[in-house]
Amino acid sequence: MDYHIKLDLFEGPLDLLLHLITKAKIKIQDVSITEITEQYLDYLNRMKEFDIEIASEFLVMAATLLYIKSRALLPKPKVEEKEEEDPEEELIRRLTEYKKYKEASEKLRARENIYSSIYYKLPEELINKEEKLLPPIIEGNVQDLVTAFINLMSQRKFSKEEIKVYPIGKRPVSLSRRIHKIKRILSTTSECNFSDFFDRDYGRSDVVITFLALLELLKNNQIHIYQQGQFEEIIIRRVT
């Protein structure tokens, strides 16, 4: 019943084949495909008996093995087709290749066991000099954002000519994509002027989406808004 325990140990058909070959104590190059095919199919049958679902990869390998076996039985065509690699050679090549990496992974496992038990210290959390120099902050809230937004909108004029420039109509950017974009901007600069976010918005819907994205980020506590003083530019800051 040893197969019962080993069943879930195989990582795939190549792993199983390697196991059969090692068990037979032969080199990969000297494998008799006919013999190994029998053992392989035998194994799959046992898997069936135990009601274990056989992954499609195992079946593909079974088909390959049977194909190789049938080729050996049939008389060879006189004209050798050199275009395709001999399936038997190919299988042996794949087995050798796979064995190489399987052995390497065993060496890595040994290293992992040693080095997974090493511990490091977290970096000291010191206050950055630049951060210290920041002037006192007036906390902002959603209302301030809305006011700033209205100011910005009133400064900009969305004339009808602007729409004519884009007669096809741009597909609106989704909210999640805009949020992503804002996050990306903030990940490089850590803080940004409120108005800067609207610099590249062409139409009303773009501006609205950007604004919604900022509100969403604020709600989720991912950004922080503040002003240096009243009527100053609102600054958006990434929450770290």
Next chain:
Amino acid sequence: MDEREVMGLIESFLFVSGDALPIEKIASFIKIDVRSTRKLMDKLIDVFNFERRGLQIIKINDSYQLATRPEYGEKIEEFLGAEEKQTLSQAVLETLSIIAYRQPITRMDIELIRGVKCEYAISVLMDRELIKEVGRMDTPGRPILYGTTDIFLKSFGLRSLEELPSLEE
């Protein structure tokens, strides 16, 4: 400053950094050229090893980091009341080793070698930041190319990829 003091200074830099410190950064702070700094680091590593201190300095890709020694791992876990770190499953480890030796490599090529699907293994490795996307192959579909990270080197005690155990032919 004499050499001992400089080494002491470096040690304290390593301590507060926690993370691995690139050689250039160390060199710029102690105002010595990179070559001499490297020599000094080798010496410092030797001192730590010779005195059999509980800490060691490990070198990864020309960066240095202060760390505990593996032989104390078990006791440290006991002390911290921590669970033992989870090791990688065989499937994941095989995938990792193929990526390590064959990088940059696409998922399809990994699957060709292993003969089984590797989606899950790759997602585990990405989650643990042992591998990363290093680019795209210039073929139809522009498949992602994977490569290993510095975290990989650290997790396996390697100073660089050249130190990977050699493949047996």
